[in-house]
Every structure is written in C-alpha cells, then in structure tokens.
Amino acid sequence: xxxxxxxxxxxxxxxxxxxxxxxxxxxxxxxxxxxxxxxxxxxxxxxxxxxxxxxxxxxxxxxxxxxxxxxxxxxxxxxxxxxxxxxxxxxxxxxxxxxxxxxxxxxxxxxxxxxxxxxxxxxxxxxxxxxxxxxxxxxxxxxxxxxxxxxxxxxxxxxxxxxxxxxxxxxxxxxxxxxxxxxxxxxxxxxxxxxxxxxxxxxxxxxxxxxxxxxxxxxxxxxxxxxxxxxxxxxxxxxxxxxxxxxxxxxxxxxxxxxxxxxxxxxxxxxxxxxxxxxxxxxxxxxxxxxxxxxxxxxxxxxxxxxxxxxxxxxxxxxxxxxxxxxxxxxxxxxxxxxxxxxxxxxxxxxxxxxxxxxxxxxxxxxxxxxxxxxxxxxxxxxxxxxxxxxxxxxxxxxxxxxxxxxxxxxxxxxxxxxxxxxxxxxxxxxxxxxxxxxxxxxxxxxxxxxxxxxxxxxxxxxxxxxxxxxxxxxxxx
Numbered sequence: 001x002x003x004x005x006x007x008x009x010x011x012x013x014x015x016x017x018x019x020x021x022x023x024x025x026x027x028x029x030x031x032x033x034x035x036x037x038x039x040x041x042x043x044x045x046x047x048x049x050x051x052x053x054x055x056x057x058x059x060x061x062x063x064x065x066x067x068x069x070x071x072x073x074x075x076x077x078x079x080x081x082x083x084x085x086x087x088x089x090x091x092x093x094x095x096x097x098x099x100x101x102x103x104x105x106x107x108x109x110x111x112x113x114x115x116x117x118x119x120x121x122x123x124x125x126x127x128x129x130x131x132x133x134x135x136x137x138x139x140x141x142x143x144x145x146x147x148x149x150x151x152x153x154x155x156x157x158x159x160x161x162x163x164x165x166x167x168x169x170x171x172x173x174x175x176x177x178x179x180x181x182x183x184x185x186x187x188x189x190x191x192x193x194x195x196x197x198x199x200x201x202x203x204x205x206x207x208x209x210x211x212x213x214x215x216x217x218x219x220x221x222x223x224x225x226x227x228x229x230x231x232x233x234x235x236x237x238x239x240x241x242x243x244x245x246x247x248x249x250x251x252x253x254x255x256x257x258x259x260x261x262x263x264x265x266x267x268x269x270x271x272x273x274x275x276x277x278x279x280x281x282x283x284x285x286x287x288x289x290x291x292x293x294x295x296x297x298x299x300x301x302x303x304x305x306x307x308x309x310x311x312x313x314x315x316x317x318x319x320x321x322x323x324x325x326x327x328x329x330x331x332x333x334x335x336x337x338x339x340x341x342x343x344x345x346x347x348x349x350x351x352x353x354x355x356x357x358x359x360x361x362x363x364x365x366x367x368x369x370x371x372x373x374x375x376x377x378x379x380x381x382x383x384x385x386x387x388x389x390x391x392x393x394x395x396x397x398x399x400x401x402x403x404x405x406x407x408x409x410x411x412x413x414x415x416x417x418x419x420x421x422x423x424x425x426x427x428x429x430x431x432x433x434x435x436x437x438x439x440x441x442x443x444x445x446x447x448x449x450x451x452x453x454x455x456x457x458x459x460x461x462x463x464x465x466x467x468x469x470x471x472x473x474x475x476x477x478x
Contacts, residue, residue, distance in 0.1 A: 003017075004087075004184065004185070004188070007184050007187070007188065008038060008039065008040055008180070008181060008184050009025075009039065009040060009041045010041070011043055011047055011051070011201070011202055011203045011204060012184075012187040012191070012200070012201060012202040013047070013050050013051045013054050013198075013201045013202075013203070014050075014051075014054035014057075014058075014197050014198045014201070015054075015191070015195075015196070015197025015198060016197070018050075019041075020041045020042075020043045020044060020047050020204075021043075021044055021046040021047055021050065022044045022046060023041040023042050023043045023044050023047065023204075023205070024041065024042055025039055025040075025041055025042075026039070026040050026041065026042045026177055026206075027039050028040065028095050028177070028178065028179070028180065028181075029327065029328075030094055030095065030097075031096065031097040031315075031323070031324040031325060031326055031327055031331075031362060031363040032097055032314055032315050032316065032323065032324050032362045032363075032364075033361065033362065034328075034361055034362060034363075037094045037095060038091075038094065038095055038180065038181050040177065040180045040181075040184075040204045041204060042177060042204060042205045042206050042209065042210070043174075043203045043204050043205035043209070043210050044205070044209060044210070044213075045209065045210075045213040047203045047205070047210070048172060048203055048210055048213040048214055048217060049213075049217075051172040051201035051202075051203050052143055052172060052217055052219040052220060053219070054197070054198035054201055055143040055170035055171060055172055055198055055199070055201055055219075056142075056143055056170070056219055057198050058170045058196055058197060058198030058199045059140070059142060059143060059169070059170045059198075061196070062168060062169075062170055062196055062198075062199050063139075063140045063142075063168045063169075063170075064168075065168060067122060067125070067127070070122060070165060070166055070168065071119060071122055071123065073165065073193065073194070073195065074115055074118065074119050074122070074162065074165060074166065075119065076193040076194060077115060077165075077189060077190060077193040077195070078112065078115050078116065078119070079193070080189045080190075080192045080193045081111070081112055081115070081189050082112070084185055084188070084189055085104055085108045085109070085112075086104065087185050088103070088107075088108040088111075088154060088182050088185055088186075089103035089104035089107065089108050090103075090316075091181035091182045091185060092107050092108075092153065092154075092179060092181075092182055093315040093316055093323070094181070094315075094316065095150075095178070095179045095180070095181055095182075096150050096151070096153070096178060096179040096326045097279065097315045097323035097324040097325065097326060097362075097363070098278060098279075098315060098323055099313075099314075099315040099317075099318075099319065099321055099322065099323045100315060100316060100317070100318060101318045101319055101320065102277075102278070102320075102322075102323075103315075106277075106278075107152065107153075107154060107155070107278075108154055110152055110154060110155035110158070111154030111155055111157060111158040111186075112158070113155075113158070113443055114155060114157075114158030114159045114161075114162050114458075114459065115158055115162045116443075117162075117443055117444040117459055117460045117463075118162035118163050118165075118166050118459075118460070118463065118464060119162075119166075120444060120460070121163075121166070121444070121460045121461040121463070121464045122166040122464065125138075125166075125461070125464060126138075130478050131472075133474060133478075134472050134473065134474050135472070135473040135474075135476060135478065136470060136471070136472050136473075137470075137471045137473065138167075138465065138468040138469070138470060138471075139168075139468060139469045139470075139471055140167050140168035140169045140468065140469070141167065141169050141221045141222045141245065141467060141468060141469050142169065142170070142220075142221035142222070143169070143170050143171065143172065143219055143220050143221055143222075144160070144164050144169045144170070144171045144172075144220065144221065144222045144223070144224060144467065145171070145172050145174075145214035145215065145217065145220040145222070145223040145224070146160045146161070146164075146171055146172065146173045146174065146214075146223075146224050146225075147174050147207070147211050147214060147215075147223065147224070147225045147226070147227065147235065148160065148173065148174070148175050148176060148183075148226055148227075149176050149226050149227045150176035150178040150179035150326055151278065151281040151282065151283070151326070151385075152278070152282065153175060153176060153179045153182050153183065154182055154186065156226045156249075157173065157175065157182075157183060157186055159226075159447065159458040159459055159463060160173070160224045160226075160458070160467075161173065161186075161190075161200065162463075163458070163463045163464045163466070163467040164224075164467050165195070165199070165200075166464055166467075167464060167467040167468045169467060170198060170199045170200070170201075171199070171200055171201065172201045172202075172203060172214060172220065173200070173201065173202050173203070174203055174204070174205055174210045174211055174214055175202070175204070177204065177205065177206050178326055178327060179326070180204050183202060183204070184202070184204075186202075187200070187202040207231060207234075211231075211235065212234075212238050215234075215235045215238035215239045216238040216239065216241065216242065217242070218242050220242075220244060221244055221245065222244055222245040222246075222247060222467070223235060223239050223244055223245070223246055223247065224247040224248075224456075224467075225246070225247070225248050225249075226248070226249040226250075227250065228250065228251055228383075229250040229251040229408075229409075229452045229453070229454075232248045232250040232454065235248070236248070246455065247455060247456035247466055247467075248454035248455050248456065249283070249411075249447065249448055249449070249453070249454045249456075249458060250283075250409075250411075250449070250452060250453050250454040251283060251383045251409055251411070251452065251453060252283040252284055252285070252383065252409045252411030252412060252449065252453055253287065253288065253381065253382075253383055253407045253408075253409045254274075254284055254285060254286040254287065254288065254409075254411060254412045254413055254414060254431070254439075255286065255288045255289075255290055255403070255404035255407075255413050255414065255429070256271050256272065256274075256286035256287075256288065256289045256290065256413075256414040256415075256416055256439075257290045257400050257401070257404050257413065257414065257415050257416070257425065257429070258289065258290060258291045258292070258295070258299060258416040258417060259397075259415065259416065259417025259418060259421055259422065259425070260292040260295070260397065260417075261417070261418070262295075262416050262417030262418070263417075264295065264298055264299050264302050264416075265302055267416040267417055267437050268299065268302045268303060268306075268416060269302070269306060270437055270438055270439070271286055271414045271416045271435075271437060271438065271439050272286075272289065272302075272303055272306055272389060273306070273439070274286050274414070274439030274440070275287050275387060275388070275389045276306070276307070276310050276322060276367060276387050277322075278322075279322045279323055279324065279325055279365065279386065279387050280325075280365075280384065280385060280386045280387040280388060281325060281326065281330075281385050281386070283383075283411055283453075284411055284412040284433070284439065284440070284441065285385075285439075286412070286413070286414040286439050287384060287388065287389055287390055288373075288380060288390055288392060288403075288404070288407075289303065289389055289390065289391045289392065290392050290393075290394055290400045290403055290404060291391055291392070291393060291394070292393070292394055292395070292400075293393045293394065293395060296371065296391065296393045299391060300349055300369070300371050300391055303349075303369055303389055303391065304349050304350050304369050307350050307351065307367040307368070307369050307387070307389065308350055308367075310322060310367045310387070312324075312356045312358065312359065312364050312365075312366070312367070313358065313359070322367070322387060323364075324362045324363040324364045324365075325363045325364075325365055325385070325386055326363070327363060328363060330363065330385060330386070331363035331365070333385075334365055334384055334385065334386035334388065335353050335354075335365075337378060337379050337382060337384050337386075337388070338351070338352060338353050338368055338379075338388060339353055340377070340378045340379060341370050341373065341377060341378070341379040341390070344377045344378065344379075345372070345377075346370040346371070346372050346373045346374075346377060346379065346390070347370060347371045347372040348368070348369075348370060349369040349370065349371055349391075350366075350367070350368065350369050351365075351366035351367050351368025351369060351387075351388070352366055352368060353366075354366070365386045365387055365388070366387075367387045367388075368386075368387065368388045368389070369388075369389045369390075369391065370388070370389070370390045370391065371391040371393075372391075372393075373390040373391060373392045374392070375392070375403055375406055380392065381407065381408075383409070397425070401425065401428050401429065404429055405428075405429065405430045407451075408451060408452040409449065409451060409452050409453045410430045410431045410432060410449045410450030410451035410452070410453045411431060411432055411433070411448075411449035411450075411453035411454070412431050412432065412433040412434070412435065412439075412441075412449065413426075413429040413431040413433070413434045413435075414434070414435050414436075414438070414439050415429075415434065415435075415436045415437075416436075416437060417436075417437075419436050419437065422436040422437075423436075430450050430451065431449060431450060431453075432446070432447075432448045432449035432450055432453065432457070433445070433446075433447065433448075433449070441459070443459075443460075444459060444460035444461075445459060445460060446458070446459060446460065446461075446462035446463065447459045447463070
C-alpha cells in the first residue's frame with residue numbers, strides 16, 4: 001500500500017486524508033526492540049473541530065439511510081477488512097508486541113467479529129416497538145466520539161464503529177497513540193468500502209489533547225471510551241459540562257473461582273490461559289485464581305506447568321510464543337507489582353522480576369505464578385496487565401464468592417468446574433460477564449461490567465441499542 005506511510009502522518013476527515021492543523025510528530029517505540037517503529041502526528045483540538053463539522057454535515061443524510069443500505073455497507077467493510085488482515089497483524093506486532101501469528105489469528109479477527117455480530121443484530125433489529133398506547137422508536141444518537149486502547153485495538157475499534165454505523169450515527173475516532181497504525185489501515189478499509197465522506201473520521205492523538213477535545217466537545221452527543229478506570233473518570237468529568245452520554249469499558253480484576261471438586265487438569269488450562277494470552281494484557285484476564293485449600297498444591301502444579309511451558313519471544317516471528325508488554329511504563333509497573341508480592345510474603349512459584357533468560361532487551365515479562373496470595377496484598381487488588389497469575393486459597397464456597405466479589409471492579413468472572421454447580425454460583429458474582437470453563441467473551445453477548453468497570457455494553461443487540469436514542473411517540477395510530 002504505497003500511500004500507507006503518508007496516511008500514518010495524517011488524519012482521515014470528511015473522506016479525505018488531511019494534514020493535522022498544528023500537530024506534532026510522535027514516534028511509537030517497538031516494545032521488542034525499544035527502538036522507534038512508526039511515526040505519526042499527534043492531532044489538535046482544531047483537528048477534532050474539523051472532524052466534528054464533517055460528521056455533523058454527513059449525519060443529515062446518513063441518519064436517514066435504511067437498514068438495507070447499512071447492512072450492505074457493513075458487508076462491504078467486512079470484505080475489505082479480510083484483505084488487510086496480514087497488514088493489520090504486522091502493524092500490531094511492531095507497535096504493541098502481539099506476536100504476528102497471534103495477531104493474524106486472534107487480534108485482527110476479533111475486529112471482524114465485532115462487525116459480524118453487529119450485522120446479525122441489525123438484520124433483526126426492531127427500530128419500532130409498541131408499548132401500550134406509545135410507539136417507541138430507536139433513532140441515531142448523532143455524532144459519537146470514540147477513544148480506544150492499545151491492548152485489543154481492532155476489537156475495541158470495531159465494537160464501537162460497527163454499532164455506530166448500524167445505528168445511523170457519524171463518528172470521530174481517536175485510537176491509542178501506542179498502537180496507531182492499525183487504525184490508519186482501518187480507515188483505509190472503510191474508505192475502500194465506500195463509507196460516505198464524514199461518516200467516519202480518524203484523528204490521531206493523545207488523551208490530554210485529542211481525547212479531552214472529544215470528551216468535552218459540544219458537537220458530540222456521546223463519548224465511548226475503553227481504557228483504564230483512571231482515564232475513564234477524566235473522560236466522564238470532561239463530558240459532564242455538555243451532558244453527553246458517557247459509555248465506558250474500564251479496568252478489571254477478574255476472579256477464576258475453581259469449584260471444590262473440579263477436575264483441575266481438565267478445567268484449568270482453558271481458563272488460566274486467559275492470563276497468558278496477549279501477554280496478560282486483557283481487561284478480562286482471570287488473574288485471581290481461587291482454589292479450595294485441600295486442592296491448592298494440585299492446582300499450583302497444573303498452573304506452574306502451563307507458565308513454565310510458555311515461550312517468550314520476538315513478536316515479528318511466527319509461532320505460539322507470547323511477546324513483550326506494550327511499553328516501558330507497563331513493564332516497570334508489572335515489575336513493581338511482582339516485587340511487591342515477594343515483599344508482602346507471597347510464594348513465588350515460577351517467574352519473577354527481570355527479563356526472561358532468552359532476551360537481552362525489550363519489555364518482556366517472565367510468565368509468573370504466585371501462591372499464598374491474600375486479599376490485602378497489592379497484587380490481589382491492582383490490575384497487573386501482564387502474564388502474572390495469583391493463587392488464593394479458600395475454605396468454603398461462600399468465602400470464595402466473597403473474595404471473588406471483593407474488588408472495586410466488576411467486568412468479568414470465570415468459574416472452573418461442573419457447569420451445573422456453576423449455574424448456582426454465577427448469579428452471586430458481581431460482574432457483567434461470567435464464563436464457565438472459558439475466559440473469553442461469547443460472540444454477540446453484551447460486553448461490559450459493574451462497579452468501577454464501567455457503564456454500558458458493547459457487542460450484538462445490546463451494543464447496538466447503546467449507540468441509539470429512544471423516542472416515545474404518543475397519539476398516533478398503532
């Protein structure tokens with residue numbers, strides 16, 4: 001793609017690739033080499049103004065399109081997206097360290113899944129419902145601002161863009177400046193698919209400038225943010241003055257509640273792998289593994305074998321290994337949390353601080369397992385976002401449920417064991433998603449959490465509804 005290098009340094013506004021108004025250059029550092037890999041231009045509030053104007057103009061006609069027109073458009077995006085999966089995978093491997101095999105098999109297809117789930121929901125969506133004497137209709141919100149993270153970048157972009165398009169909205173996207181290249185390719189995909197000018201706009205930038213301009217913009221009706229709880233609070237505060245809808249998917253500290261009589265060798269591998277996949281950089285990683293005291297040693301054996309068997313290596317080479325974490329700040333934070341667990345008396349079963357033996361640079365973390373972790377330890381409370389599992393022992397199932405819920409977060413929870421027994425435990429867990437003998441989100445299911453994990457849902461029918469306004473009309477024939 002001969003224009004890609006040019007497009008990286010531009011924004012996509014009103015259907016055109018344009019230069020930033022007063023932006024400054026920013027180099028993305030590769031987490032595997034610690035050297036510059038991609039250069040973008042961080043945008044400005046003026047760029048956001050231009051994008052909002054283009055979106056408002058496009059909204060007049062795009063909001064009036066039919067279900068069939070939107071389905072056709074989403075279908076064209078899917079076809080164009082498939083063509084670019086190898087490019088998307090290479091970009092993510094270089095910028096955020098997802099190994100290229102994993103990026104092509106999981107990271108890029110996750111974005112595709114967001115579109116497919118929305119297409120399925122849109123096909124059957126009831127835009128009009130009769131409630132007694134009232135006709136209730138779902139209508140587009142208007143201009144939606146979107147701020148997305150680096151960890152599953154395309155998944156998070158697609159879970160916002162797809163329902164926004166399906167609902168007849170126009171949008172301004174700010175992707176993470178840690179991993180911007182895939183968003184540039186994504187904009188090229190939408191352009192190739194014939195998304196009308198101004199319906200989708202991309203402004204590269206950082207949170208304090210572009211993120212804040214989006215959150216506080218009077219021309220934006222809704223802001224959808226995925227990222228840390230700390231940043232999500234800032235977005236909500238910036239959005240308050242213009243009373244826009246705030247839609248957030250924030251941090252997590254997911255428990256993996258292992259039932260007392262579970263077959264550990266069978267149920268632990270599919271759930272515990274959620275702490276290793278994507279180098280542990282998933283908001284739903286089930287890092288707090290709750291095991292009954294009598295089974296603790298057996299569980300540690302299974303978990304330790306998984307972590308010891310996990311290879312760490314270069315994301316640019318094919319294979320089943322895990323890559324580095326995204327940047328130095330994350331690396332330092334994780335090293336500090338590992339050290340804190342050692343200092344607070346947890347038992348280090350494998351891993352620990354420092355680089356894995358096979359690398360001499362890059363932000364690589366040793367796959368690490370702690371046992372003897374108690375609820376008061378920092379590592380039991382703070383989101384680690386790395387390949388670090390903590391085993392916590394319990395006496396009774398009621399105690400395990402209480403510990404599982406003893407967190408400010410409520411994004412997801414995992415239960416490992418007999419599904420029939422799990423069915424009785426699942427309603428007692430304060431989380432937006434509960435997976436039994438699995439850890440990932442179910443396709444098309446509402447994705448989002450309770451408590452400090454956010455507001456609103458993404459994906460499928462519930463995601464589509466969250467990107468629409470509800471109007472009640474009375475006094476007309478039913």
